[in-house]
Amino acid sequence: MTIAFINKKKLIEQIKQGNEDALVKIYVRYKSEFIGWSVKKFNLSHEESEDIYQDAILVFRNNIVSNKLIELNSSVKTYLFAVAKNIALKKINRSARQLSDEVVDKEPATAKSDAIDYVMADNERQKLIANMIEKLKEPNRSILKMYYYQNLSMSEIAEKLNYKNDKVVKAQKVRCMNELKKMVRDLCLKDDLKD
Amino acid sequence: MEYDQHFIDNYLRQKHLLTSEEIASFEAHVKENKALAEELRLQEDLILGINHFFDKELKEKLKEANPSTSLKVFSLNQNQTIAVAASLVLLIVAGFFLFKPSLSSEQLYLSYYQAYPNIVEPAERGQENIQDAYALYEKGDYAKAIEKFESQLANSQPTEKAPLHFYMAISAMELNDLPSAEENLLKVLESEKGRFTNPARWYLALLYLRNNNTEKAEEELKILQGSNSSYAQKATDLFEAL
Missing domain, CATH: 1.10.287 (Helix Hairpins)
Structure with a gap:
């Protein structure tokens, strides 16, 4: 897959609109270069490097949809590598490996803080909820994805899913969230009874 | 408060x-x-x-997107090596004759196709029979959904037919009945322009792609590109990938 020239503005707009294929293209484009660099620089395995690079793409997406990243001053590659590097350093720190001062160097300041700010779901209830989402049917699944994950407005969702207006989408989303809340409460109650 | x-x-x-x-x-x-x-x-x-x-x-x-391939090392004796080589030649020859439509069209179809969500609100669905049809569609019971949609078509006003044809088409696509899907999508496009027009054209383009008819797929995508709808960008992306 080749992309001769990346229009950064267009790329950010596509990601904002939930275009995951654009992310996949970027991912594929720098993947082997990053892995080669990461294996050599941080002495990480191929699999660890691949995992870190995937997390960097998730951070990149998250920063764009949450409006933390509106404009890229550096190249996409520089930004991605900087984010990935910080994830790698955190991972290495966590594993209590020794770091040389040389690797903590001059990446864009925003990329560093963005990577650190990003929090993955880590409590049991969130994992339980993730399992529930997997079982959700359409259009509920798409509505929740577009609203909470892609950060689209109700009107944008109405347009994308061909609903009459944003009010219908909003009502559908409220119903779906209320059902999920009830399911979580019921499950937690069952667990409490077991204890 | x-x-x-x-x-x-x-x-x-x-x-x-x-x-x-x-x-x-x-x-x-x-x-x-x-x-x-x-x-x-x-x-x-x-x-x-x-x-x-x-x-x-x-x-x-x-x-x-780019699965890392972990190759295992096998040690083969001479007879096994000849057998593997012969099988590979057979596979390549068979593949050359058998795999039509081309993989790229198929892959593109698979990466872009997904069943359309049911967006018809309960209040709009009218009679009980048609409510069942949409419920069956949501459940993924496409064969039964088609039967219900069909029986409803006979009793519907011309203006009410587009959603029925549309969901019949998607059900048919899910069942791999492409001729029926095409027929129904064309009926949506023949009817008065409405909220199912652009989605129908999108699925028609995908259907042509599945049939390896890129020329017709491109024609539909070009129309979508100029449609000023959410499908315009999708159509451009797919068009570029063709």
Whole structure:
């Protein structure tokens, strides 16, 4: 897959609109270069490097949809590598490996803080909820994805899913969230009874 | 004051939409009201859980985009080597003759196709029979859904037929009955322009792609590109990938 020239503005707009294929293209484009660099620089395995690079793409997406990243001053590659590097350093720190001062160097300041700010779901209830989402049917699944994950407005969702207006989408989303809340409460109650 | 789901959404995700007084008042209520505090925590966990799930889904997509191949080393004796080589030649020759349509069209179709969600509201669905049809469609029981849609078509006004043809077409695509899908999608396009026109054209383009008829797929995509709808960008992306 080749992309001769990346229009950064267009790329950010596509990601904002939930275009995951654009992310996949970027991912594929720098993947082997990053892995080669990461294996050599941080002495990480191929699999660890691949995992870190995937997390960097998730951070990149998250920063764009949450409006933390509106404009890229550096190249996409520089930004991605900087984010990935910080994830790698955190991972290495966590594993209590020794770091040389040389690797903590001059990446864009925003990329560093963005990577650190990003929090993955880590409590049991969130994992339980993730399992529930997997079982959700359409259009509920798409509505929740577009609203909470892609950060689209109700009107944008109405347009994308061909609903009459944003009010219908909003009502559908409220119903779906209320059902999920009830399911979580019921499950937690069952667990409490077991204890 | 009653705090609804929408307010809590804004508090958790878009605080800038609330005034400082609204935030202070809400936080004071949360401190006093145990049920509200629990509601807030639950909604926060739900949002994090949703994001966690879709992150995982995207990560899987990235993994599949370029799966790393871990090659195992086999040691083969001379006879096994000849057998493997012969099988490979057979596979290549068979593949050359058998695999039509081309893989690229098939792959493109697979990466872009997904069943259309049911967006017809209960109030719009009318009679009981047609409600059943949409319920069957949502459940994925496409064969039975088609039967119900068909029986409803006979009793419908011309203006009510487009959604029925549309969902019959998607059901047929799900069942791999492409001629029937094409027939129904064309009927949607023949009817008066409405909210199913662009989706029908999109699925028609995908269907042509599946049939390896890129010329016709391109014709439909070109129309979508000029449609000023959410399908314009999708059509451009697919067109470029062709």
